[in-house]
Amino acid sequence: MKVAVIGGGPAGLYFALLLKQARPATDITVFERNRPGDTFGWGVVFSDQTMGNFRAADPPSFEAMTSSFAHWDDIDVHVGGRVIRSSGHGFAGIARAKLLHILQSRCAELGVTLRFQTDVADDAALPAHGVAGADVIVAADGVNSAVRARHAACCEPDLDVRTAPYIWLGTTFPFEAFTFYFVENEHGVFQAHCYRFDASMSTFIVESDEASWRRAGFDRLDLAGTVAACEQLFAPWLGGHRLISNARSDAPPWSRFVRVRNASWFDGNVVLIGDAAHTAHFSIGSGTKLAMEDAIALAREVAGGRALPEAFAAYEAERRTEALRLQNAARNSMEWFEHVKRYIAMEPEQFAYSLLTRSQRVSHENLRVRDATYLGGVERWFAAGTAPPVEAASPAPPPLFTPFTLRGMTVVNRVVVAPMDMYRAEDGLPGEFHFVHLGARAIGGAGLVMTEMACVAADARITPACAGMYAPDHVTAWQRIVDFAHRESLAKVCLQLGHAGPKGSTKVPWLGDDVPLDEGGWPLVGPSAVRYAPQLPVPRPMTRKDMDRVRDQFVSAARRGIDAGFDMLELHCAHGYLLSSFITPLSNRRTDEYGGSLENRVRFPVEVFAAMRAVWPADRPMSVRISATDWVDGGVTGDDAVAVARAFVTAGADIVHVSTGQTSMQARPVYGRMYQTPFSDQIRNEAGVPTIAVGNITEAEQVNAIIAAGRADLCALARPHLTDPYWTLRAAAALGYQPQHWPVPYRTGRRQLERLIERAKAT
Secondary structure: OEEEEEOOOHHHHHHHHHHHHHOOOOEEEEEOOOOOOOOOOOEEEEEHHHHHHHHHHOHHHHHHHHOOOEEEOOEEEEEOOEEEEEOOOOEEEEEHHHHHHHHHHHHHHHOOEEEOOOOOOOHHHHHHHOOOOOOEEEEOOOOOOHHHHHOHHHHOEEEEEEEEEEEEEEEOOOOOOEEEEEEEEOOEEEEEEEEEOOOOOEEEEEEEOHHHHHHOOHHHOOHHHHHHHHHHHOHHHHOOOOEEOOOOOOOOOOEEEEEEEEOOOEEOOEEEOHHHOOOOOHHHOOHHHHHHHHHHHHHHHHHOOOOHHHHHHHHHHHHHHHHHHHHHHHHHHHHHHHOHHHHOOOOHHHHHHHHHOOOOOOOHHHHHHHOHHHHHHHHHHHHHOOOOOOOOOOOOOOHHHOOEEEOOEEEOOOEEEOOOOOOOOEOOEOOHHHHHHHHHHHHOOOOEEEEEEEEOOHHHOOOOOOOEOOOHHHHHHHHHHHHHHHHHOOOEEEEEEEOOHHHOOEOOHHHOOOOEOOOOOOOOEEOOOOOOOOOOOOOEEOOHHHHHHHHHHHHHHHHHHHHHOOOEEEEEEOOOOHHHHHHOOOOOOOOOOOOOOHHHHOHHHHHHHHHHHHHOOOOOOEEEEEEOOOOOOOOOOHHHHHHHHHHHHHOOOOEEEEEOOOOOOOOOOOOOOOOOHHHHHHHHHHHOOOEEEEOOOOOHHHHHHHHHOOOOOEEEEOHHHHHOOOHHHHHHHHHOOOOOOOOHHHHHHHHHHHHHHHHHHHO
16 A cells, blocks of 8 residues: 655654554655754643553654653633632643654654655645555645645535734743733733743743734734734743744744634545644644544554545544534634633633633533632632622532522522423413423522513414413413412522514424414514515514504513512513514614614614513513524624623613524524523623523533633523423532522432432442
8 A cells, every 4th residue: 555645744644653553564655845843833732631542552652752741730820910720730741843753753663754845735746756646645734735725625625714813932931830821901912822841941822812913013013023022021921031933034923723624534545634624723732632633543444454435434434523522622712712802801710710611621520620729719709709799618609509689689599490482371371381390490499480481462472372471361370480489499580571573373393393373373573574484474564553562562561570570571582583583684674773783673672671671670680682693694793792782781681691593594503512602701791791691501510610700690501401390409419509498398309319419429
């Protein structure tokens, strides 16, 4: 077998030596455009877990690498004049040049041919370089892969060039920990990612958002000027040590990260590996890890003797999931650093915690395992700052079990039973199902229980089985539920009001999504004559008279909510229902003062909210639920959502319930754990308003991390509460939180649950 590897970075070299080790007769040539030892960047970071993979793959190179490592367990965060340290992180650094030397030496030892200073433009040029008829061509030529470009029709690369500039420097400063510096000055916010990779040298990556970078004049400096300016910026910590660049003098000083994905990783006998196939942002240090683990999998599959298409497909299937998982974590981390300005005003304790948990790879309880002393300090700090404050204690309550106050309402914990349509009402009347459903979740320990969307008129319903708040008997039925929750639990109860608009007059969803009623339907209204789904009727554009009528229906429903004794009121302006359809340009095509600009599109929903706020008691809070993005090009964006939130806050909103999507059939959501939380984070920390996060939040430690990091103030869980009404009680038992309120008849069950949990921990 003849193999050509284009690109002599860690991915290409490691693949070559592993394949040669497995099949010594294979003719392998590695082409590298640089001289031996030339490399961009300074150090490479690996976790302790990653090193186990390398030990098994090739012990000699593993031993050579580990003998050159600089190890550290601590992360230091310098911000706001403070240094906050967290331990137990287990990383190792090695000079990139040293890593390449180890892999080059191992390749030479095994008989791999290394061709340096040979720039292979793409795989079609291989014959000109003496390699014709290669059975396997490995594209290891990096983020700007020429081979990938030549095979773009098959690979379908997706390249996302980020806006935050960064420069990769070195320094002789001997860092004792993985260190982050954050500098806020008159130009903006700048950060440095720093770590030692051998006895005398450290990596020093400087990064900022583009606006800060331009205001500081970095866009007008050459390489020497840039290095000097960075030295001055971080001089208080460098102690006289210099910053050093190993980039070409004619190269642009600053780079922008490119996130690479491909629909396919191979085309015929050509296969992508490492940065040619995928990239992961440097802030989680996983690019080289991914590349070398790619090499392990690809070498194993090629050496296995299967037909190449099968081998390549197996390699891609194995590695794609891991690559996507790490890319998702890297995206979270990357976006955190791109938007540091959101967080720089936080107290240092919360800022550092937010940084440590930014990628979702390090959870709240994982931090406890790493450094219980650090996390205990964070929990005590957080508890002391709640409203009302929790007295200093050791241990402090987990963040999810701290109280939170809005106006005159205090919830005893941060767990919310999310609004979930049950489709069990008759003529809008909530019945026994609603009583049991909501009552069970109230005694299940959640701090706040939200009703499903109660429609403000019969023709405002989604389906004939939707609950309402438009008749006197509705008030009586809802009051029975509220009274039970207040009598038997500590839960507060929130009434959510809404109008289906263009998504109304359909069958219940288990008979099909958005299926119109066969009979007994009602006319639909919306901001414009834009149907939500092809099978639904076109809504009639609302006149000013229609708008007045609907506004008054919401006000009347709010008054009924007062009579029913609800603690809180929420206006549903999400998911493509009537008020949401005004906000998104995908369905609002009006040319009057209620269409066009975002300010105009949000005008009517804000008008409705303000009218409700005028009648709702001043000591009771109000929230609004919005779709923070449409997940459609040309639709509402996260930046738009910040402006929408500010408009509602001006009208009296106390908290914003941040959901996304369901406004268009063309939506393409990016699902994952806590996938909507970043929008809550953005709104909370840019608009300066409390938020409720929702969306695939399933675990107690996820709630703890979201709340402690300041990504939201409350967390709404939907499906977890469908399968376990007592989710909060179970979480309290699992976390050992004794003060959690349990209904008296349930307390023997509590003791048994706690014993079972302790027994499970012991085993």
